[in-house]
Amino acid sequence: MKRVSRWMAEWLLLALEPAEREVVRGDLAESGETASQALSEVAGLVLRRQTAMWTDWRPWAALIGLVGIAAMALSRLTFLLNVDISEQFRTYWPYGEHSENGLTLTQNVISCCCRSLALLTWAWTSGFVLGSLSKRTIWLTGTLFYLALIDSFWVRLTLSGNIVIGHVPLISIIPYLALPLAGAATIVVVLCAIWGIWQGIRSHTLALQRAMLLMTATVVLTSLVFWTDGWAECAHEAWSEGLWRALPWQTRLAPLILASWPAGYLLASAMWRRRARLNRGED
Amino acid sequence: MLGEFEYLLITAAARLGEDAYGAAIRQEVESATKKSCSIGALYTTLDRLENKGFVKTWMGDPTPQRGGRPKRMVRVTAKGSEAASAFYKAVVRVSRGVSWETSRVAVR
Numbered sequence: 555m556k557r558v559s560r561w562m563a564e565w566l567l568l569a570l571e572p573a574e575r576e577v578v579r580g581d582l583a584e585s586g587e588t589a590s591q592a593l594s595e596v597a598g599l600v601l602r603r604q605t606a607m608w609t610d611w612r613p614w615a616a617l618i619g620l621v622g623i624a625a626m627a628l629s630r631l632t633f634l635l636n637v638d639i640s641e642q643f644r645t646y647w648p649y650g651e652h653s654e655n656g657l658t659l660t661q662n663v664i665s666c667c668c669r670s671l672a673l674l675t676w677a678w679t680s681g682f683v684l685g686s687l688s689k690r691t692i693w694l695t696g697t698l699f700y701l702a703l704i705d706s707f708w709v710r711l712t713l714s715g716n717i718v719i720g721h722v723p724l725i726s727i728i729p730y731l732a733l734p735l736a737g738a739a740t741i742v743v744v745l746c747a748i749w750g751i752w753q754g755i756r757s758h759t760l761a762l763q764r765a766m767l768l769m770t771a772t773v774v775l776t777s778l779v780f781w782t783d784g785w786a787e788c789a790h791e792a793w794s795e796g797l798w799r800a801l802p803w804q805t806r807l808a809p810l811i812l813a814s815w816p817a818g819y820l821l822a823s824a825m826w827r828r829r830a831r832l833n834r835g836e837d
Numbered sequence: 838m839l840g841e842f843e844y845l846l847i848t849a850a851a852r853l854g855e856d857a858y859g860a861a862i863r864q865e866v867e868s869a870t871k872k873s874c875s876i877g878a879l880y881t882t883l884d885r886l887e888n889k890g891f892v893k894t895w896m897g898d899p900t901p902q903r904g905g906r907p908k909r910m911v912r913v914t915a916k917g918s919e920a921a922s923a924f925y926k927a928v929v930r931v932s933r934g935v936s937w938e939t940s941r942v943a944v945r
Contacts, residue, residue: 573896573907578876580899580906581860598877606881 559589563596569693570603607691616687616695619815624680625702627812628673628743633707635669636737642666656789665782672775673739674746676813677703679768681747683816685754696751703747704733704740765817765824772817776810839891839924845870846882847891847921850911858897858908859883883911891917 563582567575578599582592607613638655642662645653652659680699688695711717760768780803787800839847849865850857859879866874886892897908913921932938 576906577909580903583904584860595876598875602877602881
């Protein structure tokens with residue numbers, strides 16, 4: 555028990571700044587607290603510190619804007635790309651033909667490439683903004699972002715009855731919710747987001763030129779995805795002879811915009827910092 | 838205006854003088870109030886006091902009885918002394934004539 559308490563106290567201490575961590579270790583050694591007292595003292599301090607961090611707007615912006623909005627949109631877009639890729643593979647592997655979905659092979663390849671590139675850009679940008687906004691709350695926002703990214707669309711489809719889980723007890727699925735099992739695209743998107751988070755924590759901001767470059771790439775890729783998605787919509791409408799109505803352009807554009815906002819935020823903050831520097835006469 | 842716990846910390850730090858640091862202040866507060874003072878309350882309040890400019894803190898030298906770990910040293914600023922003095926005077930003024938104050942004087 556003593557060992558467990560000590561190990562837990564040490565683990566909790568990692569949530570503190572290195573300098574404060576050392577001071578608290580020293581205080582505990584000096585006062586001769588028992589292992590359970592030490593654990594309770596450290597837990598109290600960490601809780602207070604973590605609570606204090608949430609009085610700032612940044613972790614909330616990360617939670618609402620990235621976990622609640624961008625990750626949900628990314629989850630949907632990644633899921634749909636996984637479905638398309640696996641459909642093509644399942645047909646191409648045994649029969650050597652591309653799956654007939656109303657698009658030509660070239661159109662399918664272009665559409666998949668555009669969506670893949672856009673997803674990588676959106677995921678990296680979202681991760682970067684999450685890392686730069688969250689920093690020391692990243693253990694919570696990062697975990698929630700990851701879970702929303704890999705599970706939210708899948709869970710939404712299950713809850714709405716579009717995916718029916720057979721006779722498997724729901725509790726047995728829970729461990730799988732923590733793994734990016736939906737497909738290769740999910741794994742790549744998750745890795746890209748983690749890379750972005752790591753860079754966001756380290757460098758905090760992007761220079762104006764890089765932010766502009768990222769924004770340009772995001773706008774171009776978002777436009778391409780929107781355009782190529784239109785091919786599939788038109789093809790489905792034509793194939794069903796009008797029974798299946800293509801989604802309105804606003805409905806198709808909304809998730810793309812929601813996934814793109816972090817790039818806009820990075821550009822706006824880089825411009826704001828540049829203007830602040832100019833006002834101070836630093837440049 | 839200081840809070841009650843803030844006043845206790847400033848007073849303990851002022852009493853300890855050059856030897857004021859986290860663990861010593863905590864011990865001083867505990868012995869004065871006969872209640873436990875958590876490390877969390879201590880350091881978050883010290884941060885608040887430092888932000889208000891009432892104390893100044895810095896990292897002290899490591900000592901063997903602390904396992905070679907540094908101390909967070911504390912010094913009360915002039916602004917902190919003024920605030921503590923104002924708090925004390927307010928407590929004295931507001932306590933005049935109340936039963937526990939008069940009985941304390943009578944016991945004396």
